[in-house]
Amino acid sequence: MDLDVMISYLPLYKDALLLTMRIGWQGAAIAVVIGLLGSAGIHFKIPIVRYMVYAYTQLFRNTPLLVQLFFIYFALPKIGILVSPEVCGTWGLGLLGGAYMTETFRSGLDSIPKIQSESAESLGMSRSQVFRYVILPQAVSSSVPGLVANIIFLLKETSVFSTISLMDLMFTAKDLIGMYAKTIECLVLLVIFYLIMLLPVSVLGDLLERRLRHAEFGD
């Protein structure tokens, strides 16, 4: 392994990491917002909306991100919707993640027994107060394991961005291999940079999960 070569590649990988993380986290943020809205739509049985949300989640959960990105990036321009690679990556990830987050939050909301809202209402809370102070905090804490898993999943999925010519980690590695044929060096750097991106999330997620579990059951 040629260390000098690896060091010379570092700036390129660093830029790629920043781009990958930016798009990854923006996508994840969009996913969380979509997930909150979508799960509320289903949980509160809002007419029409709930069916649209259902169709959306089924469609995006049952197709690969790569196919979704190809559709957004190559097909939509043909009917006049032009998007840049970065917008495509961000929204593609956001839409995919939104479908998973909706499921996660919905099962979080459903997991709270009815008696919780009934007892809160019997204390004189309004319906929005019940949701804000009683339902939501519990739903969020029971959704955390799913939320963390989804975020890790989404950050991993960024690896397909190179196909729509985004200069992410995968793209950079592929590009450099093609150019200089330093395959091993490039792949080792690729693994290291993905570790930098994902290991902290994985570890923090575990810690968060453990803390919440303690808070919830007191042991």
Place this chain on the structure above:
Amino acid sequence: MEKALLSVRKLHKEFEGNTILKSIDLDVNRGEVIVIIGPSGCGKSTFLRCLNGLEDIQGGEIYLDGKKLQKNAKNISSVRQKIGMVFQSYDLFPHKTVLENILLAPVIVQKRKRAETEAEAMALLEKVGLADRKNDYPRQLSGGQKQRIAIVRALIMHPEVLLLDEITAALDPEMVHEVLQVVLNLAKNGSTMLIVTHEMTFAKAIADRVLFLEHGEIAEESRNPKAFFEMPGTERARQFLKSFEY
């Protein structure tokens, strides 16, 4: 004197260095109903589990009908068929219907004919008032119904002794009654039972003999339950009973 059905001699049980049961002696006669009470952690549930070979014991012997009982011994299965047990948590097999739950052991363990066993199962279900639920799955039943099925599942093996381990402790109060009623009927019909319970009124009504267990020892034993519950002989039992408002 009649020979005891179940005999326990110097039973000793330890777990991770702690003594759970100390040198317990007990003879249970046929048709006798023994109620075991005591503070939580006194070893009463462990005692029942030892009698069914679910726990290793570190000393002493247990005999059923003169046959020695040993965990991991070859004869453990045949001994267990003669000792029925019902647990606190509803332990029905979730993947089988009520009837399948009842028939599983007699058919595969005792190799009895399905048709006649089924007739017997239906008769037992009739007795506990659940004949119409025979094709339901456990998750469709209430806690009280599950416990009545668990009792039937134990009874169909024709056990000589029935061990009941706090079978109403996890039930809502209004379901306790339906389960206790079944147990009272069994007592009336001469079943031999060892019962661990926190239901004191029930204990007083059903017991031929009461054991008060504390720190793994029989602290008091009484063949006159009425007298025991009104005026226990030991101070500890008095303290224990006082904590129950019944």
Place this chain on the structure above:
Amino acid sequence: MQSLGIDVLFKGTNFLRLLSGLWVAVRISLISVSISILVGLIVGVLMTSENRILKAVFRIYLEIVRIMPQMVLLFIVYFGTTRVFGWNLDAEIAAIFVFSFWGIAEMGDLVRGALISISKIQYESAMALGMNGKQVYYYVILPQTIRRLIPLSINLITRMIKTTSLVMMIGIVEVLKVAQQIIEANRRSSPNAAFGIFAVVFLLYFLICWPISRLSVSLEKRWS
């Protein structure tokens, strides 16, 4: 407005070519899933072991699978190992290897979860009825474990099918690659074909994965 490519789809053998491309992806998935389930069952049982070394090994294995994108693993196996060991690796074999590596970890974790979720009282009440060890496993534990596992394994199939779309990146001609070829060949006569063709690919994936995931959900509901 020009045609959006549906005519291209029915030109010559185009649609059949798309389907055969899809079959490549599905075939790789099915082989990988079969390997994953078989080996995963064994790995899952081993994961419940109390052996410290075994535990540490599986911990690291699961963490690798959890945080490394399959695409990275695919590159390591297909480009990396061929470089290091100088062998010739068929792309499809490399893909099956990587997806099985991933699937075995997933399946093993599912099996472990299913095994430890069956409460001790189930073993005990079966023993209390006089069943011997074999009978307890065969009549009580195994049926419950399998019921829990079937919906999850079916779910693994759809995840595997979705993941196999990545194999175009190591030069396997599957449905996306075929789609690109068709679009390229008709660029002149039908410049907007990309819309219709990619929409159809989208739909094809959905039509395969959706029924399978519905089956998994309904089995899970029925047996829970």
